[in-house]
Amino acid sequence: MALPTTTLVTFPGGATEGGSTVVAALPLPDAVVGIVTDTTPFHPLDHSWPDQPGDTGVVEFGAVEFGVDAGERGGWRYPVVDCLTGGIGPDRALALGADIPVRRGDPSWEWLAVHVVEAVADPESLVGRPVVLRVDRERRAALCAAHTGCHLLALALNAALANRWRREVRTDAFGSPDFDALAMENSRMDVHASTDRYRIGKSLRKKGFDPDGLREALPEVAAQVNARLAEWVAADAPVRIDAAGPELTARRRWVCELPEGTASIDCGGTHVASLGALASLTTSLSLSDDDTELVAVTVPKRN
Template identity: 75%
Template sequence: MAYPNTATLVTFPSGTVHGGSTVVAAMPLPGGVVGLVTDTTPFHPLDHSWPDQPGDSGTVEFDTVDADTGEFRGARYPVVDCVIGAVSPQGEFLLGEEIPVRRGDPEWVWLVVHLAELREMDEAGAAAQELVGRAVVLRADVERRAALSAAHTGCHLLALALNEALAERWRKQARSDALGSPDFDALAMVSSRMDEHASTDRYRIGKSLRKQGFDPEGLGDALAGVTTRVNARLAGWIAADAPVRVEAPGPELTARRRWVCELPEGTASIDCGGTHVARLGELSSLTTSLSLSGDGTELVAVTVPKRT
């Protein structure tokens, strides 16, 4: 099977949720789905190396006349998930967690793979390879994308607010975040996960963090006050209706993208491969709850956005 030799181009960083494209590879996959690779896509894929935001779901349409007017004369099928695939220097195709290197390794070709249920196609039984070259329109689930984008924006705002609220606990000079606070989020982060309702961020408070200068003494007793300060800062930022954008040097999946938010305190910028709201005013509220494990070694933040 021939695979593409250039990275998939992506339009989701600008907020795009639909667009026309051409199938450049198709392969049957376990579970009765076909992995469709197109030259361009609006779908956000799950990143195997940092799986924080889930992949988009939606539909793929064959023989659609016009993606902008919505005129439709073809066949529409579900896209149940979207993941990253990669072609190794030896020409082997791997999917998701099978990939042994991080996204962007220049020796690999990086692809967005749409997991499409094509069992009901009019051309039932057609080989996946017969799909190559077909024109398609891809449409991401708009409501799900909006919910995941709100959760991802909330995750970044939580990081900045938490860094500020914990700043007084640093006894040594530490790397700073975009607003000048010691970057607890980056230094202690273990995992970050979003769903359609919230983001959940887990932080390790162990020997390594202590050696870097963080003092956890009495954090459990102080946690209610920290939570209050964080939520007050989040509420102020939402009220400011700051604009949000994703900056990228190019349209390739491998391009290094950054989340940028023009907060009243200054421009905040964080490396990010996900999707986001266009303005903080799209959220009516953003609140977090903080909890500390019994032994004090794990801090968990669950941040819930509500959309207007």
């Protein structure tokens, strides 16, 4: 069966299950198999910006939903222990995750969501068979909360640090200097929190950021950030993902209708449907000993 140019994905709309067809079962290192389907609700780890982990869950042969016929493999279930972005280049070799040498969407490559499963006997026999894919909903919900919290933190932190800029720079959706984008070193989510690391070095100073006295001001900055986060959570603002198409490679943006207006940020992850899903959202800020790295840990509590 021919591989698709790109896997079609339904996770941007919040889907956590769906029917599909297996188009490949690829042997991978460490005795695991990568199952590729034409469509999936699973969110794969993005190799270009690996902030949100891939979904876990199960693939089922023989479920009756979504028009899937039980057939001869009725009742077979394989746990999905990870979901990765896979790429097949012009040489027809498969690369996974960090081994992919180009950015997602390169038109000379095929882009796949690869469901990693263990202990599959005769994986080639799975190709062409209908399956139902089910994401671990509780884990997905926790990652959604952490990812939404990460974007809200960015906007609130930008506002709290706005008076420290001495030059005009790019701004965020609300007109604040975009500290988050200009200083970001890396961002990571897990089921408990998001952790954002910002580099405050010579490059940021040259762009116009003044870090003098930031350590002493940090408690007040954190208080401002957390007050704004509390206001936004209380507003129960709706959240959505705007996608240019159903392809894994399509551009997607996080959109939140906050009281101040509509916020929009490029994002390939998953999110809560509204801020009412959160009971609270709090951030702690810390500086490295040499004052060159600001770390924000943002913890959501879900209703």
